[in-house]
Amino acid sequence: xxxxxxxxxxxxxxxxxxxxxxxxxxxxxxxxxxxxxxxxxxxxxxxxxxxxxxxxxxxxxxxxxxxxxxxxxxxxxxxxxxxxxxxxxxxxxxxxxxxxxxxxxxxxxxxxxxxxxxxxxxxxxxxxxxxxxxxxxxxxxxxxxxxxxxxxxxxxxxxxxxxxxxxxxxxxxxxxxxxxxxxxxxxxxxxxxxxxxxxxxxxxxxxxxxxxxxxxxxxxxxxxxxxxxxxxxxxxxxxxxxxxxxxxxxxxxxxxxxxxxxxxxxxxxxxxxxxxxxxxxxxxxxxxxxxxxxxxxxxxxxxxxxxxxxxxxxxxxxxxxxxxxxxxxxxxxxxxxxxxxxxxxxxxxxxxxxxxxxxxxxxxxxxxxxxxxxxxxxxxxxxxxxxxxxxxxxxxxxxxxxxxxxxxxxxxxxxxxxxxxxxxxxxxxxxxxxxxxxxxxxxxxxxxxxxxxxxxxxxxxxxxxxxxxxxxxxxxxxxxxxxxxxxxxxxx
Ligand code: BES
Ligand code: MN
Ligand code: ZN
Numbered sequence: 001x002x003x004x005x006x007x008x009x010x011x012x013x014x015x016x017x018x019x020x021x022x023x024x025x026x027x028x029x030x031x032x033x034x035x036x037x038x039x040x041x042x043x044x045x046x047x048x049x050x051x052x053x054x055x056x057x058x059x060x061x062x063x064x065x066x067x068x069x070x071x072x073x074x075x076x077x078x079x080x081x082x083x084x085x086x087x088x089x090x091x092x093x094x095x096x097x098x099x100x101x102x103x104x105x106x107x108x109x110x111x112x113x114x115x116x117x118x119x120x121x122x123x124x125x126x127x128x129x130x131x132x133x134x135x136x137x138x139x140x141x142x143x144x145x146x147x148x149x150x151x152x153x154x155x156x157x158x159x160x161x162x163x164x165x166x167x168x169x170x171x172x173x174x175x176x177x178x179x180x181x182x183x184x185x186x187x188x189x190x191x192x193x194x195x196x197x198x199x200x201x202x203x204x205x206x207x208x209x210x211x212x213x214x215x216x217x218x219x220x221x222x223x224x225x226x227x228x229x230x231x232x233x234x235x236x237x238x239x240x241x242x243x244x245x246x247x248x249x250x251x252x253x254x255x256x257x258x259x260x261x262x263x264x265x266x267x268x269x270x271x272x273x274x275x276x277x278x279x280x281x282x283x284x285x286x287x288x289x290x291x292x293x294x295x296x297x298x299x300x301x302x303x304x305x306x307x308x309x310x311x312x313x314x315x316x317x318x319x320x321x322x323x324x325x326x327x328x329x330x331x332x333x334x335x336x337x338x339x340x341x342x343x344x345x346x347x348x349x350x351x352x353x354x355x356x357x358x359x360x361x362x363x364x365x366x367x368x369x370x371x372x373x374x375x376x377x378x379x380x381x382x383x384x385x386x387x388x389x390x391x392x393x394x395x396x397x398x399x400x401x402x403x404x405x406x407x408x409x410x411x412x413x414x415x416x417x418x419x420x421x422x423x424x425x426x427x428x429x430x431x432x433x434x435x436x437x438x439x440x441x442x443x444x445x446x447x448x449x450x451x452x453x454x455x456x457x458x459x460x461x462x463x464x465x466x467x468x469x470x471x472x473x474x475x476x477x478x479x480x481x482x483x484x485x486x487x488x489x490x491x492x
Contacts (some may be wrong), residue, residue: 014104086116090123091471230319231310254256258366259285259310268340338428371437373461385455397486
């Protein structure tokens, strides 16, 4: 897509969109042509348009030289306008252009929108996403694409072009994650993950280490290996390193993303309605790859290490069983009380590995539980951890990007629920089962973090959606990516 910032409407094709705030009905931007101003006043007078957020009135062929179709869109009150509404407005406009198959889009920006330009532009760009990577070329060509975007402003300035640049970097990262998560598991397997990590490392000159089967066995990553036992393909753990801090010796932030290629549940097999979308179970790992796609481009000034344990939870003659007792990399023995509680197992070994870097903090991100979706739905990811400041900082970063998180507690009693009679710990509380499932999963992880500052982001409800926001699309959402990037950007 070509994007231009200019001071006049240049295109005579496609769609012209004029966002209108309640307060601005009479003071439309100077860039707005008189015929369009008249149209707006008329539809408003006829009560066909009331400036309520995301409501639209359209007309055709107002005048020569103008785009063929003109739509005015309500932006609500400028007093309530913020980065979230900017992102939603951008998304709404993007989807409107998509719906009418306009391949060129011209938008008149007001000062309110320019103030939130990055979010607004992200909204437009993210809304254009299509799950089309698996379509043959011919089919793809038949489909609609927005080819040209023109934003019209009274005054061009550097901050606006910088906002555009950032929006492009972020939305490309989001798209990258969405593609990984939407693509099925026969295509995205362990080796594919490794290849992606390699490409990212090469492009950005990051250090990369891949712990493969042989090394994992030698180091005794018993938990990761147990989960992968039922698969014909070998598990691995990807370790990416970015040195962005001025001081090379500054302690790194460790990001750990769950990379379960497909989660059948194992012998605790998932029912049909739950199994269908389990190719999403590597979303945490995909987000970590996405963060590394972005770190260098945004020149983030932190040292970051990304760890992605990658495995597949399948059923076969060699799969692990309920009642197995395994020894994790930390040395703790684990009774397997449920083979579907596999995410915490592969994360456990990666966390132990992470602690060896003497980190500033450890952040885990995973589609860890269905329970978090019951608690928070698909609008908030769960934030659980042992450090209030870290949790709050992540939540704040989420607020700034509309990638929201909500703090969940671990009651001290729940920490005991994963004690086992026959091993050091068990991976699932059989007794009081589903109660506080998200907290108990995190309580399991906490056993491995030692004294380190740690926060877990449970994206079990947010990684994949059937009910997208204005700027989202059905399926993968890349939630967690923007929260993490913003956190790292703002962190001291
Ligand atoms: N990957 C699932 C969690 C999940 C479910 C993510 C639905 C996204 C959508 C995880 O491995 C899992 O199976 N969790 C179980 C744990 C339970 C069986 C111990 C859950 O929360 O239902
Ligand atoms: Mn599972
Ligand atoms: Zn899982």
